[in-house]
Amino acid sequence: MKLSEYRKKVNSGKIDEIAEEFKESCPICGGGNCAKYNGYYTRQVVDEGGTYHKNYRIIRFKCNKKGKKCNKHLTFSMLPSGLIPYVKYSVGFILKSLSEIIREGKSIKEVLNNLTLSGNSELLTISPGEIYQFKKYVNTGINRLTAVRYDGIEIYLNKAVSVIERISCFLKYLSGETDGKIRSLEKLSYDFYENQGGYKTNSMFLLGIPSQFRPV
Numbered sequence: 001m002k003l004s005e006y007r008k009k010v011n012s013g014k015i016d017e018i019a020e021e022f023k024e025s026c027p028i029c030g031g032g033n034c035a036k037y038n039g040y041y042t043r044q045v046v047d048e049g050g051t052y053h054k055n056y057r058i059i060r061f062k063c064n065k066k067g068k069k070c071n072k073h074l075t076f077s078m079l080p081s082g083l084i085p086y087v088k089y090s091v092g093f094i095l096k097s098l099s100e101i102i103r104e105g106k107s108i109k110e111v112l113n114n115l116t117l118s119g120n121s122e123l124l125t126i127s128p129g130e131i132y133q134f135k136k137y138v139n140t141g142i143n144r145l146t147a148v149r150y151d152g153i154e155i156y157l158n159k160a161v162s163v164i165e166r167i168s169c170f171l172k173y174l175s176g177e178t179d180g181k182i183r184s185l186e187k188l189s190y191d192f193y194e195n196q197g198g199y200k201t202n203s204m205f206l207l208g209i210p211s212q213f214r215p216v
């Protein structure tokens, strides 16, 4: 689910549309009709367009122990596929920045200038250290895809060795430059999650865990 779609649904109280899948089986105990909406917490998010959301809501659910699985955790939160736990930059923003830097040869300053010019957050900054982290996240995602041989992805990586080469090939793969098929990272991430068992196995999205379990 796109960040904007998730935000609209949460803000307008349409929680059921996000929580539909939990009705059948609670991610914590496996019970039917168990997980109930339990409010939300807020976090900072920079969306794919560079817009800064100071209080982006993430919904939480409480397990009512209707299932058989024992688990010390009682609540869990559900991130949309465009976010990484504890990272304010969205997956879309990370990818867009890396694409401009690696493929178009732009400097960090130019990337930020473009955002400011398009009327978005003037307060936004990215440090070289953060760009390094962005590369690490994306490379981890690529490694997860190659580990499960997703869509024959190895072919598209062209035996790239360095992280930069791998990301560069991956960006081409997403843009459809290699075979005319345009792919969305969020869709890829969700496919991967579903293929690995989805919420029932608390599977990963490509760049992080969607459900975070907590003891209370």
Ligand SMILES: [Zn+2]
Residues within 6 Å of the ligand: 026, 027, 028, 029, 030, 031, 034, 035, 062, 063, 064, 065, 066, 067
């Ligand atoms: Zn439960």
